[in-house]
Amino acid sequence: MARLDALDVKILNALQKQGRMSNADLADAVALSASACHRRVQRLEADGIIRDYVALLDPRKVDRRTTVFVEITLSGQSDEILDAFEQSVKRIPDVLECHLMAGTADYLLKVMARDTDDFARIHRRHLARLPGVAQMHSSFALRTVRRTTALPL
Structure with missing residues (x-):
């Protein structure tokens, strides 16, 4: 694991909140010179700590209002079954996240759909055809209370 000092943490926290800020604004925010700040950001990128820069969309404004969490239990645990499923x-x-789990389900998926009819389409065309699935349970989120992409540092 890479070692992060206090300035690295300040830079990362600032970029997690506003990834499009200019280097000059970032340098001001963390009280560094622009050149020193730029070198640190380049190092954080080269070390793979900063993996990418993305635009975060408002799901409601792009007609993806329905979040569904799907628990999947597979018919077996062999490498072949796991690999085929993954x-x-x-x-x-439509699957934003897929996690191999410890617990009652083998995988947990986060699916974004337009509405329940759209989720039915996703289920019919994709989820029901996944290899090795023994059981599937879907839970619809009623409201998102907290959503962030920022990791606590």
């Missing part, structure tokens, strides 16, 4: 789920554009 390769297939990666090809479903």
